[in-house]
Structure formats: structure tokens, C-alpha cells
Amino acid sequence: MTSQAAPIAYLTGEYPRATDTFIQREVAALRAQGQSVETCSVQRTGKAHLVGEEQRAESERTFYVLSAAKSPITLISAVFGALFRSPTRFLRTVLLAIRTAPPGLRNQIYQLFYFLEAAVLATHLRKRGVRHLHNHIAKSSCSVAMLTSELSGIPFSFTLHGPDIFFAPDHWRLDAKIARARFVACISQFCRSQAMAFSHPKHWNKLHIIHCGVDPERYAPGGGASGKQLLFVGRLAPVKGLPILLRSLEQLVQTHPDVHLNVIGDGPGRKALQSQVSSAGLLHHVSFVGYKSQTEVAEALARADMLVLPSFAEGVPVVLMEAMAAQRPVVATHIAGIPELVSDGVSGLLVSPGDVSALATAIDEVLSDPERARSMGIAGRAKVEAAFDIHKEAARLGALLRDGLE
Structure with missing residues (x-):
């Protein structure tokens, strides 16, 4: 042919x-x-x-x-x-x-x-x-x-x-x-x-x-940031569960006052989400940066310490593959095809969708244990190289x- x-x-x-x-x-x-x-x-x-x-x-x-x-x-x-x-x-x-x-x-x-x-x-x-x-x-x-x-x-x-x-x-x-x-x-x-x-x-x-x-070579592992940089990448729509992450962030700032969330993406829910951030007093902890190119997302992953995806419904999110290829630990919800990509406790942590406290606890576990986070990142990249x-x-x-x- x-x-x-x-x-x-x-x-x-x-x-x-x-x-x-x-x-x-x-x-x-x-x-x-x-x-x-x-x-x-x-x-x-x-x-x-x-x-x-x-x-x-x-x-x-x-x-x-x-x-x-x-x-x-x-x-x-x-x-x-x-x-x-x-x-x-x-x-x-x-x-x-x-x-x-x-x-x-x-x-x-x-x-x-x-x-x-x-x-x-x-x-x-x-x-x-x-x-x-x-x-x-x-x-x-x-x-x-x-x-x-x-x-x-x-x-x-x-x-x-x-x-x-x-x-x-x-x-x-x-x-x-x-x-x-x-x-x-x-x-x-x-x-x-x-x-x-x-x-x-x-x-x-x-x-x-x-x-x-994804192309694993496009996501060369970086050194991360301060250990407290969270990243969300996705469309700003209700199905992505971002309000749950923001509520979890309200809990996290009590023990991690320097934690920061970068939100890459846009969509119909942006105005309501920004209002939630303002009402919760999280303006210094959350940045909405809009859509970014593939190259810019890869660069953001290199600067982040973990990716969080609190979705209510998904297929197998490609952004999780990107984060894992960049050797970043991930925290996501235990739904649909996600467990086929993320092994709970090995390459990331999976929680029930909609559970604010469980999500905050999982993020806290990763933030509090840099060595475990590094181990999860290594396992995640190996999974992507083998199957994605x-x-x-x-x-x-x-x-x-x-x-x-x-």
C-alpha cells in the first residue's frame, strides 16, 4: 500500500x-x-x-x-x-x-x-x-x-x-x-x-x-516547582467537577497556605467558577489562564507538582496521560475508564466523584510525601509508555x- x-x-x-x-x-x-x-x-x-x-x-x-x-x-x-x-x-x-x-x-x-x-x-x-x-x-x-x-x-x-x-x-x-x-x-x-x-x-x-x-518524548520529566503547585486542564463545564476541587482547596489552604492551582481551559462555567474563587477567598491561590497549546500544556506540566482531575464523567482523559508522561502524580476520580490508566496508590490516587473531603485528603497525601509523589510519577510514565x-x-x-x- x-x-x-x-x-x-x-x-x-x-x-x-x-x-x-x-x-x-x-x-x-x-x-x-x-x-x-x-x-x-x-x-x-x-x-x-x-x-x-x-x-x-x-x-x-x-x-x-x-x-x-x-x-x-x-x-x-x-x-x-x-x-x-x-x-x-x-x-x-x-x-x-x-x-x-x-x-x-x-x-x-x-x-x-x-x-x-x-x-x-x-x-x-x-x-x-x-x-x-x-x-x-x-x-x-x-x-x-x-x-x-x-x-x-x-x-x-x-x-x-x-x-x-x-x-x-x-x-x-x-x-x-x-x-x-x-x-x-x-x-x-x-x-x-x-x-x-x-x-x-x-x-x-x-x-x-x-x-x-500521547507522545511520551514530548513530556520530558521536569523538576516540578515548590511542591505545592496543582494543575487542572480541561473544559470549564459542570461535568469536570471543578467546583469540588475549589471546595477541597478551601480545606487545603489551612494546612498548605502556599498551595496554588493553575486552571488551563475555558468554557461556559468560567464566570461561575471565578465567582466561587472570589467568594471563598481563594483569589491568591487560583489562576485561570484559558486555553493553551500542546506545547504550553507540556511546559505547564513541567512546572507543576501534580495534576488534579475531579470529573463526574470521563472516557480516558488524555490530560492524565500527558501528566503521567511528564512523571507527575495524578489525583482523579474512580470512574469509567480512568482506573484502566491510573493504578490507585501506584501512579496516582483515585477518589469517589463529588467527595470534597476525600479529594482534599488525597491531594494532601501527595503534597506531604514528595518521595511517594516521585515514585508515582515514575510509575505513571512507565504505564503510558507501555499502553498509551x-x-x-x-x-x-x-x-x-x-x-x-x-
Whole structure:
């Protein structure tokens, strides 16, 4: 196989985003292995997410479906081109869109939009000679991918993350997507188990464990800071549990008056979180610094003493992999796929979600025992090198892709 003979396309809802750098890493790793990858996105990413040269470069080379569909000529020619090219496929795709639409007029209208987006994307893929379509995030963009595959005859696969899709698998017709996909890359054993729960057993052989990953060499272990520098990296949304961390911090400052938390990320909860910090008298202990590039996150990890992630729901957070690759101990919640990455008491500490006192105690344990913290960091990096190296995981994904291209 040569990359020119078998180009593939990647699709997601918004690309590139500062919060989804794992997709960029995967694309880069596949390209480094000789695979030609066309990147496609339903929506154009906001400028706030283009925080580094890598994001800006990817943005320039990405095909944006909705931007293209805004041209009446492009949209009409894509729809009627698909109809004239194969009336049978066109009808089958329309029926698939109807059958997989959730109940309600609004959802049916959305399904019509997905069909139109699929027509535009199918035209683009055909022009680019794409032979396989891979989707990340199995919600609306995967609906577009499924319809595009039916309309164009190009097979598709997808990476299943969670956790939000597992809250509404019927709405997003996860069963139909698994049934029609050539394979599904599940990011953890937990993720695979949920896919099995919502699909027919005859399709379970399609479900493969392909971890998201990081490049361990990008996160050279640093010396840390004062021993009291905490770091949080993530979207500022309720699911990340940051209010719990701030309440824990109120307890920690009583015994660690010089503790400080840097918050990397942004989102709809920022204003409320800043208000909580002010009300709790933590203004000198918390800094909100917004989105940062991959390079800047790596630099922040080198300066930090630990990473804390108090989430209520997760897949397998890539930021934990980054911290562990940087030999930083982590404190996180014992949910979903996190225990598959973090061994409690070995590479970090895991606590029940929403437990303020347990989180404060765990952080205190790490702050109070530098030698144990160092040992956890070493164990964490070894775990990432063994099971979450992006080059190894992309090679496994590439093998699945090649099975259908050769």
C-alpha cells in the first residue's frame, strides 16, 4: 500500500479544537506512518481553539462541510449529483436517515440537515479519491458519516469515546452505527463494554480497543516547582467537577497556605467558577489562564507538582496521560475508564466523584510525601509508555484501516 493509493478521511464535529488534541496526534501519527489523511469537520472551529501553530496549520488544510454547504450551487449540485449518480443509493440513504431519526419534528429536521451535509461531504470525498471515512465522537458527526457512507459507498468506521453518548444511546442510534460500521475503535475496556450493551452480539467482533495516546518524548520529566503547585486542564463545564476541587482547596489552604492551582481551559462555567474563587477567598491561590497549546500544556506540566482531575464523567482523559508522561502524580476520580490508566496508590490516587473531603485528603497525601509523589510519577510514565503511546496505538488503528484498503 502507498499513501497515494489509499487516502482516508477523518471527520468530527469541530476540528481542530484545543480540547481534542488527541485527534490531531492520531492524524499526525498516521501520516508519519505513510497514510494519507484528509481532515474534515462539520463546523469551523472558533479562533479561541486555534491556540498553537499546529492547530492553525490543521485548520488551513481541513475541509469544512457547513462552510461548503453555504454555497447554494455546491449544495444543490451535491444533492442532485448524488441522485443522478445512483437513485437507488440516494433513496436508501433517505430511508436510513428517516429510520434513524429520533422521535420529534425537530430531530427529523436535524436528520434532514445531516443528509444534506452527507451529500456535500460525499462529493468532496469522491473528488479527493478517499476510500475510507473514519469518524471521532459518535454523535451528530457520526450520523453524517453513516449517511455519507450509504450515499457514497465509501465504508466508514468510528472511534467511540463517551461518556455522554452512553447517556442517550437510543437518541444517537449507537446500535445502527455499530451495525453499519466496518469497525469501531473503543478507547477503553469500559467503553467497549458499553458498546456491547447497546449493540447486537453479532457485531461485538467489530469492537476493538484502540487507546487515545500521547507522545511520551514530548513530556520530558521536569523538576516540578515548590511542591505545592496543582494543575487542572480541561473544559470549564459542570461535568469536570471543578467546583469540588475549589471546595477541597478551601480545606487545603489551612494546612498548605502556599498551595496554588493553575486552571488551563475555558468554557461556559468560567464566570461561575471565578465567582466561587472570589467568594471563598481563594483569589491568591487560583489562576485561570484559558486555553493553551500542546506545547504550553507540556511546559505547564513541567512546572507543576501534580495534576488534579475531579470529573463526574470521563472516557480516558488524555490530560492524565500527558501528566503521567511528564512523571507527575495524578489525583482523579474512580470512574469509567480512568482506573484502566491510573493504578490507585501506584501512579496516582483515585477518589469517589463529588467527595470534597476525600479529594482534599488525597491531594494532601501527595503534597506531604514528595518521595511517594516521585515514585508515582515514575510509575505513571512507565504505564503510558507501555499502553498509551500514540505511535503504537496509531499503528494498531492503521492496521485496521489497511485491512479494508488493501
